[in-house]
Amino acid sequence: MLYLPGKTPHNLPFDPFKACVVPRPIGWISTTSSDSSDPKHNLAPFSQFNNLTFDPPYVMFAANQTPTSTRKDTVINVEATGKFVWNLATYDLREAVNITAQQVPHGVDEFALASLAKEFSAHLPGDGTNPVPMVKDSPVKFECVHHSTLRLPGASELGTVDVVIGRVVAVHISDWALTGGRLDVRKTKPIARCGYYEYAVVEETFKMVIPGADGVTLAGLEGSMDKVKVAKVKAKL
Incomplete structure (x- = not known):
């Protein structure tokens, strides 16, 4: 089959593009609002996430707009505070990841919604008064400073996307997740997004x-x- 996105129909019940680039790492991003006197904590998963380089390490996530044509709270918080945290989404935490994907009113704390315990960043700007919450039970966490945001226009409100780039300044790894000095994904069991409502979990690896x-x-x-x-x-x- 052949179709031209936006020009010719694919005539399938689901958009095949959604299932072509898989599996995709999940950007489980936590942020805080800029009001240190009454900070609002936010946690949301983004299926368009990846690392960009390693010296120094940079990561990115892409956040589509809401159905009401507004920017996600995550993007607003990152740009207002200059910081965010990536939390590894694992199989054990899969239900919590799904709960935090809900579209909830501004100010709702997704940590509380998903019954997730918090710990806080300590290496980011303003952490002395307004640190970023992190998922305590996630075995890997990156503290990130905001580098830039690239806004890509879409053919629809949902299609418009903010591509947020951050530099990793601190990496947290649980000791139990290491085997022989290496981070062991067979222990952490990260989950990844596939097409539509499907996910995958990494339980086996091979070496080349x-x-x-x-x-x-x-x-x-x-x-x-x-x-x-x-x-x-x-x-x-």
């Missing part, structure tokens, strides 16, 4: 090393700048 890859390339794939420097020195010898 690029044939003939040099030391610099392999060190880069491991995300170790110290190893990159050593490999570059060895390559010159």
Whole structure:
């Protein structure tokens, strides 16, 4: 089949584009409003999320507008405070993730709605008076400072999207999630978004090393700048 988005119909009951780019990591983003005297805490999952680079680490999430053509509270909070936290969405927390996806009135605390315990950021601007809430039971959390927002126009109100980019300044990892010095996704069991109402969970992994890859390339794939420097020195010898 062939269709041209926005020009010719696909004649399917569900948009196939929604199920093409899968699985997608979930950006479970927590924020706080800018009013430190009465902060409103917010938590919402975004299925358009990913990392961008690792030196330094950057992440992004894309937030479509609400059905009433307003920007999401998450985006408003990030731009007002300059910070947010990404919480790893796991299989054990899947029901809470789904609850926090609801469209609720402004000011509703999704942590309370989903019965989630909080802990707070300590490495972001203004944390002394108005820290960002984090999902205590999530095994991996990134404290992020806002870098920029790219607003993409849509053909509809829902199609318009804010692409938010943040720089990771602190990484929290539960000790139990490590195996042999590596973060073990078989323990954390992250969930990912597939098409429509479908999700996937990572429970098994397999390993492949690029044939003939040099030391610099392999060190880069491991995300170790110290190893990159050593490999570059060895390559010159």
